[in-house]
């Protein structure tokens with residue numbers, strides 16, 4: 664697993680919403696990894712991900728321990744990466760090799776127009792100030808997506 668780039672403070676200046684030890688433990692026992700993967704697989708199938716080009720690069724934001732990352736691999740996508748605020752949850756990821764970044768989805772430190780698909784499977788509800796934080800996340804998604812990309 665690659666070294667994680669250091670987390671950066673959010674440009675919004677808002678306090679980080681997680682990641683103390685109790686919070687991370689709660690995240691890990693929320694649902695079993697298998698149940699989560701089944702739920703995410705069904706959701707992606709419903710969106711048509713089985714019919715999209717597997718050449719596309721995927722970024723999972725709020726990727727946590729990476730259950731959705733594994734589903735993308737199971738669907739045949741290979742250019743898959745993830746970003747999450749919690750280093751510990753990223754370290755819990757068990758799956759095919761991928762690039763994982765410790766970072767705040769309100770301020771994604773990835774290049775502009777660098778991904779074809781950006782997905783989230785549960786995460787935005789953790790933002791501490793939804794009204795101001797969600798537009799920051801959407802702006803970052805729009806910036807990091809390639810023109811014509813899907814989110």
Ligand SMILES: C[S@@+](CC[C@H](N)C(=O)[O-])C[C@H]1O[C@@H](n2cnc3c(N)ncnc32)[C@H](O)[C@@H]1O
Nearest residue numbers: 725726727729730731747748749767768784789
């Ligand atoms: C319900 S979990 C997501 C599970 C994940 N989608 C999966 O496939 O396993 C929510 C995640 O959001 C992350 N998170 C909360 N606030 C964040 C932020 N501002 N930026 C990045 N990640 C954040 C948490 O660390 C946690 O891993």
